[in-house]
Amino acid sequence: MSQIIPITPTDATSSQAPEQEEVVSSGLTVSPPLSLYIHIPWCVRKCPYCDFNSHESRSEIPEAAYVDALVADLEQSVPRIWGRRVQSIFFGGGTPSLFSAESIDRILSQVRALVPLSSHAEVTLEANPGTVDAQHFRGYRDAGVNRLSLGIQSFDSHYLEKLGRIHDEHQAMAAAELALSTFDSVNFDVMYALPGQTLAHALADAERACQLGPAHLSFYHLTLEPNTPFHRTPPALPDDDTSASMQEAIEDILIGHSYQHYETSAFARPGKQCRHNQNYWLFGDYLGIGAGAHSKLSFHDRITRESRHKHPRQYLQHAAQGNAMDQQWSIPRDELPFEFMMNALRLTSGFSAELFEQRTGLALSEIEDTLQLAISKGLLSRTQISQAPNHVAGAENLSSTTIAPTALGQRFLNELLQLFLI
Template identity: 35%
Template sequence: MFESSPISLYIHIPWCLKKCGYCDFYSYVSQETIPEKKYIENLLKDFEKDLKLIKNKKINTIFIGGGTPSLLKQKSVNNLINGIKERYLVCKNAEITIEANPKTIECQRFIHYKKSGINRFSLGVQTFNTNLLKKIERTYTSSECISCIKKLKTINNNINLDLMYGLPDQDLESSLTDLKYAIKYNPSHISWYQLTIEPNTIFYSKKLNIANDDIIFQMFSKGDQLLKKSGYQKYEISSYSKLNYQCKHNLNYWSFGDYIGIGCGAHGKISQKNGKILRTYKNKNLKDYLHGNYLRSMNIISKQDLAFEYFMNTFRLYKPVSKRHFQEKTNLNENYIEKKIQMAIKRGFLIDELNYWNTTKKGKFFLNSLLKIFLR
């Protein structure tokens, strides 16, 4: 007997042809043959071990991320999807996403991915400006982006385009031109987010010519207006979709739902019957992983960290946060965080309503400052 509450599955493919200077995701650069067959075999064994953690929950979404999953051959993707379905119940209408680079050699595989069960494609375009693509160390051109999008549109309706603003040497006009190109091809979903330079990236130690905060804010606000005017609904900090094309997988994350993660460096979150929440972290060492050493660590989220983890996800959404939902998902009483809620209200980040907390416009714009209030 399966429970009504679904669960998501994240699958990490760790390889890239090149590590971009701004990227802080876990990945291996490989110019050699990728051990696809062996990795898929181990992914499925990793999956089998996690099944004991998710008893009686159907898989509602699958997301294949990376790295660059579109480096995988059609046979590998087919074996992976079929292997998951053979081992556990996946909902008939499950959303199955794969991340892909808009590079010609990779987009030739898309029609085969579709046959394997992939029904949502997320293209990491970042910008349509070839010069800017070079500056952020992407491995394709603007013409390849456009060609890839056109090809994909003939295969599948559910397409996300990832775009960034605030790139090195990018001005306001260039950032809006990117959006106009994206809108022209009418994808079902657009992710529009600011480039952030993390400390553990190559770009962190470089002197980059990035626009000042005023220009960045104009990129954000004018881009936001353009997307909404073009029929895209904003439902999360950086996510815009056409009607009924929200990303179900990410919505589960942002609603503090449960998921398992398989593959090098993947992590999961599973609620226990005793009200505790379990975090799993998978081995980042590829050699160890391929020898069957999948789990790096497993721990219970402490009571002191639960509110922060919950709000870190739910405050991203453009809808009120239900107090009842907070209690159900964290097993915490509202009084436990009352002082921090009042602090957020005093700073103009939150509005306290009868059954909900609502983030203000200021709270959304200064989300990191809002979240810091809930850190232990």
């Protein structure tokens, strides 16, 4: 792992800088859009399928001290993102809705004070139906949260109990309706292929979610992740054929309700795609603060990743001492194609050749053999799109190459991605 020496900013822009991408000196010619991820690591009870960095709140959460640590972490990070405008903020967890509206307000106030924040920034907070009420929701909205992501998972108490969730179907419905009446933009997280779940019950969840009409829906296939109770003692899950039938039928239901399937697990009303997650998938930059949070930051000569100290207790200690970051490393050049594809190929519409070159600093020709192999296997498509000429005298028609996963490639995404592993 190579050691990174922080760069001292030499061309800082003020917090009133125009909302545009910044030009850097060489290598990567344009800095990607920048997002901010804020990790809240505590939850009431850890679900048996969850492999996120989350910790049960068995005693009082040190909320005020953790907010102090987040602010210190951001202050320590400012030199690496100096002058760059933050386009979106995402509070993830854990269960961020365990924190008071006052704490969320203080965090966002400090963000605005320390970094340039887009006037139209998308600010998302994840919430658990079992930890919220009208007062919480109004407080989050007043603090500046303009998008709520609600962890419904199922509208059926039987399956919620199987998943170890702390809420039941009545709380799920109440929280969903409250969220929709409080926020202009709401996402529901729903899972399928649950222990013992039938096709009819999976489709009932999809229909219920569509009838409520949130701007965005995320439907995830339950997977047995390593180092989880479900992985150690697997429950009886639907077989592969039933799971595939669930996936196809759910997609049909959502499309029938005017949701656009724009990413592997994401569906949105027109214009309501999650901008924060899209920035991940388009290989944009993001700064992650909080226990165990990860970052990806681009410089003129390299693309780096960072991680914070993982355990909340260690994170609190190190952030107070001025070293919240645990590790930092550069992505090797030969790993950049896979890193890019691991994100961009989740998008059903794919990506442009120009974007690949902008975000990696590599020429598309460097992966031409792999692209051809994927196309020959029916996993990728490549389309040449003609664009209208500009109005400069003598300008020729422009064209753009779009690369996208086929329906087969979307279904066998892991197999497609493996082609790009060096």
